[in-house]
Amino acid sequence: MARTPRNTLSSELVVRTALQVMETKGADGFSLRGVAAELGVGPMALYTYFRNKDDLYDAIRDHLMALMPPPPADLPWPEQVRAICRDLRVLMLEHPCLAQLLASRPLSGHETARVAEGLLSVLRSSGLDPETAARTHTTLFTFVLGATTWEIQMTVEQSDPDALRRLRASMESLSSREFPTVVELAPELARTSGGQQQFDYGLDLLLAGLTARTPS
Amino acid sequence: MARTPRNTLSSELVVRTALQVMETKGADGFSLRGVAAELGVGPMALYTYFRNKDDLYDAIRDHLMALMPPPPADLPWPEQVRAICRDLRVLMLEHPCLAQLLASRPLSGHETARVAEGLLSVLRSSGLDPETAARTHTTLFTFVLGATTWEIQMTVEQSDPDALRRLRASMESLSSREFPTVVELAPELARTSGGQQQFDYGLDLLLAGLTARTPS
DNA sequence: CGTCGTACTATACACTGTACGTTAGCGACC
DNA sequence: GGTCGCTAACGTACAGTGTATAGTACGACG
Incomplete structure (x- = not known):
């Protein structure tokens, strides 16, 4: 089996890929197996970085919230x-x-x-x-x-x-x-x-x- | 096989049972198979009355909305x-x-x-x-x-x-x-x-x- | 160079919704 | 009363799902 080298994954990379899958296939078509496939990795590999699917959801949410612009100062x-x-x-x-x-x-x-x-x-x-x-x-x-x-x-x-x-x-x-x-x-x-x-x-x-x- | 007699089901009965399952097992634990089992019926029997799961969802929603009380008259x-x-x-x-x-x-x-x-x-x-x-x-x-x-x-x-x-x-x-x-x-x-x-x-x-x- | 922790894999289980083809109970008509 | 056709309910099957468990090979470190 062409085993993927170690340390190719990271929580950052998993989250980014998961987000990409979500935006491509929609939130309903999202699945851990889909993310794993996109990463060229077995489904269980994700469990090294996230305890379960909900945990990954939380990480994606926070990843998106990082895109919120800072509140504009100098306004009433x-x-x-x-x-x-x-x-x-x-x-x-x-x-x-x-x-x-x-x-x-x-x-x-x-x-x-x-x-x-x-x-x-x-x-x-x-x-x-x-x-x-x-x-x-x-x-x-x-x-x-x-x-x-x-x-x-x-x-x-x-x-x-x-x-x-x-x-x-x-x-x-x-x-x-x-x-x-x-x-x-x-x-x-x-x-x-x-x-x-x-x-x-x-x-x-x-x-x-x-x-x-x-x-x- | 102890086949259940015909016409024991109806959309009314299916919706009521589905609602009961939803309130018992929560919206996440809800499944067509669960409803069918509760009715003592094969999963596919439900498809006689509903085109798919979403269709059943709509029916449950309407069933619940029927419980809304009428708006009180004689108030500002x-x-x-x-x-x-x-x-x-x-x-x-x-x-x-x-x-x-x-x-x-x-x-x-x-x-x-x-x-x-x-x-x-x-x-x-x-x-x-x-x-x-x-x-x-x-x-x-x-x-x-x-x-x-x-x-x-x-x-x-x-x-x-x-x-x-x-x-x-x-x-x-x-x-x-x-x-x-x-x-x-x-x-x-x-x-x-x-x-x-x-x-x-x-x-x-x-x-x-x-x-x-x-x-x- | 040997060893150990761990990042990844393989397999498996209990589920899901639903497409397809079959069968049998019932109402209606001769 | 017997027969026929409709269709409600069935069984089977498929392609998925999340994740538990056990195993394996790789990278780093002594």
């Missing part, structure tokens, strides 16, 4: 918050698997902490007390997570013509007597869902509520 | 919105698999439309124009989805002592020089994340932003 704090949230959305859109990685596993890792530090310190230095800062952080994070996850979902779905056709069919099967508002607004919902405008609309609502409650 | 519209969002959160907490079912598949189905109709009609009759109503609906839905998905995630994680221990370890490994705010607020984050209070905090921000922009 609501604008800084807005920028961070937008940056996270953009990163998730560029790497759709990130959405699933963030939603399905608890946060951990150095780079993830770095991003949290950025947002939390802005909130704290804006005058929010510790509890409110923590609550606001969680609210903003889960908002971005939910909104962007949904946005990705929609765009994936609309790129599959078969699924799109079935979705249209199920929409048109709705009685406009039973669900008048849904039928009326279906075009609006389809048109507006997704996109930066939709995201900013929700983010603006949150920030408006937030600035309204902070003492001047 | 922001309170109606609040009630609907809270009801959806409660339903998701009672049936944790619902979170994944909502996040991973496009919406469809009769009961799902019923819920959407409830929220949309409140928004419309509050005076919002069609586009804003649609945007607001999407914002509220994705907020509830993100916040509650995260809440479920946290509670699941905190019930697994092994994962909890590793999470604490990774928290304590953070340098308080590099991440002072994260370290400072870690207790707050752990204490406040999850729970109705956290949910209501975010919901209040959204509603405050919303009422601030509606012409009296």
Whole structure:
């Protein structure tokens, strides 16, 4: 057997390859065996560097979070918050698997902490007390997570013509007597869902509520 | 072979059993073979009623959405919105698999439309124009989805002592020089994340932003 | 040069979803 | 009442999955 020489692997290399496989085959088509094959290595070789698949997921997540730009200084704090949230959305859109990685596993890792530090310190230095800062952080994070996850979902779905056709069919099967508002607004919902405008609309609502409650 | 008599199955029965399996074994331990076994039937029997696993997922989702209570009338519209969002959160907490079912598949189905109709009609009759109503609906839905998905995630994680221990370890490994705010607020984050209070905090921000922009 | 730890391999197991072809129970019709 | 056809449920099979366990050869170090 043409045994691969030792020390050709490293956790860095495994993570990079895993990420590449994820972006190529999608998060669903991702498998340890696929990564191993890409590396020209047996499936069990990965277990030298990661305890299991979830462990590798965590590493990929942190690898992606490293791509988050630093928060822009020299702006009023609501604008800084807005920028961070937008940056996270953009990163998730560029790497759709990130959405699933963030939603399905608890946060951990150095780079993830770095991003949290950025947002939390802005909130704290804006005058929010510790509890409110923590609550606001969680609210903003889960908002971005939910909104962007949904946005990705929609765009994936609309790129599959078969699924799109079935979705249209199920929409048109709705009685406009039973669900008048849904039928009326279906075009609006389809048109507006997704996109930066939709995201900013929700983010603006949150920030408006937030600035309204902070003492001047 | 003791062949089971014909017409012992029905889509209703399959969905109910599938839901039961999901709540028993968790959404991850769910499998078609598990459902079939529970029904005392071969795996392929399910394909008479559902085209594939995703199709069954959609049916389960709609089955759960049927449990959403009707929106309470005779309240100012922001309170109606609040009630609907809270009801959806409660339903998701009672049936944790619902979170994944909502996040991973496009919406469809009769009961799902019923819920959407409830929220949309409140928004419309509050005076919002069609586009804003649609945007607001999407914002509220994705907020509830993100916040509650995260809440479920946290509670699941905190019930697994092994994962909890590793999470604490990774928290304590953070340098308080590099991440002072994260370290400072870690207790707050752990204490406040999850729970109705956290949910209501975010919901209040959204509603405050919303009422601030509606012409009296 | 010998030895030891470990990075990688091989094999195996218990699963998964589902494509394909078969069979038998039931309702309907003669 | 007997027969036929439809189709619900079956059995088999395949290509995958994650990972437990045991083995093997290579690189570094004494």
